[in-house]
Amino acid sequence: MSNKVSVQVAVNVPLSMTFTYLADKPLPIGCRVRVPFRGGEQTGVVVDDQQSADVPAHKLKHVESCLDEIPPLPADFLELIRFTAQYYRHPIGQALFAALPGPLRRPQPARWPDERGWQLTLAAHDTEGPPPRQKARHALWHALAEPLAYQQAKAITPQAPALLKQWLAEGLVERVDAEPPLVVAEGPTLNDEQAAAVEAVAGSFGSFAPWLLNGITGSGKTEVYLRLIERVLAAGQQVLVLVPEINLTPQLVERFARRFPATPLAALHSGLADGERLAGWLAAWRGSAGIVIGTRLAAFTPLARVGLIIVDEEHDGSFKQQDELRYHARDLAVWRARQAGVPIVLGSATPSLESVANVEAGRYRELSLTRRAHGAAALPTVRLIDIRRQKLLDGLAEPAIAALRKRVERKELSLVYVNRRGYAPVIACTECGWLSGCPHCSSRLVWHVTDRRLHCHHCGYHEAPPRACPDCGNSDLKPMGQGTQRIEEALIALLPGARVLRIDRDTVGRKDAWEAIYRKVHGGEVDVLIGTQMLAKGHDFPALSLVLVLNADGGLYSADFRASERLFAQLSQVAGRAGRADTPGEVLVQTQWPEHPLYQALVAHDVAGFAAQQLAERREAGFPPAAFQVAVRADARTLEEASAFLDAAAALAEPPEGVTLAGPAPALMMRLANRERAHLLVESPQRVRLHTFLDDWLPRLAGLQQAHRQVRWSIDVDPQDF
Helix, strand or coil, X not given: CCCCEEEEEEECCCCCCCEEEEECCCCCCXXXXXXEECXXXXXXXXXXXXXXXXXXXXXXXXXXXXXXXXXXXXXXXXXXXXXXXXXXXXXXXXXXXXXXXXXXXXXXXXCCCCCCEEEECXXXXXXXXXXXXXXXXXXXXXXXXXXXXHHHHHHHCCCHHHHHHHHHHCCCEEEECCCCCCCCCCCCCCCHHHHHHHHHHHCCCCCCEEXXXXXXXXXXXXXXXXXXXXXXXXXXXXXXXXXXCHHHHHXXXXXXXXXXXXXXXXXXXXXXXXXXXXXHHHHHHHCCCCEEEECXXXXXXXXXXXXXXXXXXXXXXXHECCCCCCCEHHHHHHHHHHHHCCEEEEEECCCCHHHHHXXXXXXXXXXXXXXXXXXXXXXXXXXXXXXXXXXXXXXXXXXXXXXXXXXXXXXXXXXXEECCCCCECEEEECCCCCECECCCCCCECEEECCCCEEECCCCCCEECCCCCCCCCCCXXXXXXXXXXXXXXXXXXXXXXXXXXXXXXXXXCCCCXXXXXXXXXXXXXXCCEEEECHHHCCCCCCCCEEEEEEECCHHHCCCCCXXXXXXXXXXXXXXXXXXXXXXXXXXXXEEEXXXXXXXXXXXXXXXXXXXXXXXXXXXXXXXXXXXXXXXXXXXXXXXXXXXXXXXXXXXXXXXXXXXXXXXXXXXXXEEEECCEEEEEEEEEECCHHHHHHHHXXXXXXXXXXXXXXXXXXXXXXXXXXXX
């Protein structure tokens, strides 16, 4: 054993520890290895070279092989993983493997992709090449007289991959080393606010500086990003851009690729095949991708020479992972910027209260964009339609129908926003009041008319609707309320000849769905869009002049203290889609509570005033961001079992002064997928004090599993819902 060395290996298992193995020679930290584990094989990552003193050498197993031709995972990436695992109280092995692309989680070797450029061979110079009438081929052929990067070739013609493969086989092109030049297409002229924002952030290059870019909808935040990216690329560095939703990625990728046609760009999101994601991840790590755009998991992407991080729509709840490793990508991005010593820009028209509080405390610096970038564009007029004394036709008030008809006649685009997919939220018995409920969840089954089935949007259960009421036998069952499918049906009948397009998770499942939608909308092939909150974020439809909001009142009186903040952000964002070009915008909101302060702030476009009022309420109640929270979540076959575990956990706690425990309490959705759920909340006005308490308390909870075998439990640091 004397010539063997011991290494610490992280493995993808739910244990808060690493494992000691023997190797024939020293292995670099960050090296992926194949190791024996519990009778099988696992992929592991070497995270330390120190053997645990309490493990006898003769009991250690051997590392079977080092897997990769690529270098070890970089030190700053592993440091990020260690921080994430410690802060979010998650097993380090699971945190590490959650951050890796799928192929790197499996025990198979990886290698750098071939990123060389392309150029005509000497033999090709003796040929005439494609004729001028074949415009795409002709343009690509002549561009290949000089070394051409793959991204540049694709910018010339979408046929480039097939043509390059063909010409390579024919000996007409060859692979060459090519450093792509920085090519920047001309952008619009900045207004003084945009220019000031660019100069302020650029002045902080080379040091950690968190900036809140607080810009109204349509104020040109993306153009500010592009100007900053141009400067970062010119300095030979990379930019990481995080967006909240996968459907925003193609739009941004296309816009960034138009501005920087020669710059390799990596897009990272869940819609990619494993090979595509791995190629983009490796290109970011190697440094060949100058721009990296992705959803929340992209926050972990290693970058060789990062110079700037951007988080677009930083307020959006999609940045918080809600299961397993429950991290918040925006907060990790801020930590990464500090780690790398670079500025970070958090952009939003409705900043999160956490970011507003950080500005007030002096931790962030604020940049304001108070007017729309398009010279003639102004914020839309917001009007409230009081529906308390109005007869609704399929959920639509007459003033709303009249406004839609007027836009169709004027050939202007309208958007009807209803944040419920399906046909109706529930089917009800007109005799006894029975409602279609999910047998596995504390939720209703939603009627989908397209497949004529009832669906649970939480656990995925679905069934055919009953022919009669299960309780009283009455055959008169009716859909209650409106979803996107019902509004679509109603508008097709109310607006004869109008071209209606519904956009929700049921219609955008295909990989190319969003491209088809953009093509139709920007081609003037749509009169009325109907959509859920996925239409409220970041989309730019210049012809959109009217937004109609339905069924928003349900968000006013939720038991979740964040509900008002979320609803105001949703409505402000969807309202901001209107009037972004020359046509004035109008927003109509149907409501039974027109006097509510939230709606009054919406009418006045008073984002700052609403945030101030919400912050005052949070501080008075001791809620985040005035305090910090950790939720211990438990689920079991019965609520009693889950609550008993949490009671036992609370009994083991010895909270110091300034740390309080509340609960246990049932979750807002108490039953999910046949499991009853509850949580115990730990709160403190001081983050350090809270985490010091967790250091002492959480190890004690591990011993509870033996006495509560039917209970699954987890830790959620900085929870966003209950």
